[in-house]
Amino acid sequence: MIKRGILTAAAVLLVGAIGLGGEVVSERFGGRAGSSTHLFWDYDSIVDEPDRWEMTVYLVPSCPDRTCRVDLTPRHRKKFNPKAGMVLKWTNAPAGADKPVQSGTVKTDRYGLTTLKQVVITKGRNRISIVKQ
Structure with missing residues (x-):
């Protein structure tokens, strides 16, 4: 099941969506947050384990742009x-792809x-993964 909601409460904060903007009404948490109405994420896809964090995010079909760039900060992680x-x-790998379209290292x-x-x-769906080395 795909849901949309407040990204900070959902386990991730996405900031800086270029050219999108708008307001999302949270169906899961009953609140509102400044965010993109075109950027969705799959709650059921979240992996929150001691050694890795993953989530699938995507632009909805009605978005006027084919792509956007965001800064992504996972929050409210449990494990x-x-x-x-x-x-x-x-x-950052397209769903079902063997090779990522982006990758790198980042310091906490x-x-x-x-x-x-x-x-x-x-x-298309993008699978974002962050793992401990």
Whole structure:
């Protein structure tokens, strides 16, 4: 089941969607947040384990753009809690693809949070993965 809602409450905060904007009304949490009405995520796809965090995100078909770039910061994680200063590996792969369209390493901030910069999101589903090395 695909749902949309407040990204911070759903386990991830997406900031800086280029050219989108708008307001999302949370169906899951009953609130509102400044975010993109074109950017959705699959709650059922979230993986939150001690060694990795994953989520599938995508642009809805009605979005006027084929792609956008976002900064992505997983929040409200339960099990995936890297320490401050830890270097993590991340990938962005189209659903069902063998090879990612983006990948790299990122260092956690002083709070153990990780922000992936300029992640490309498309109308096809993108699987975002962050793993401890």
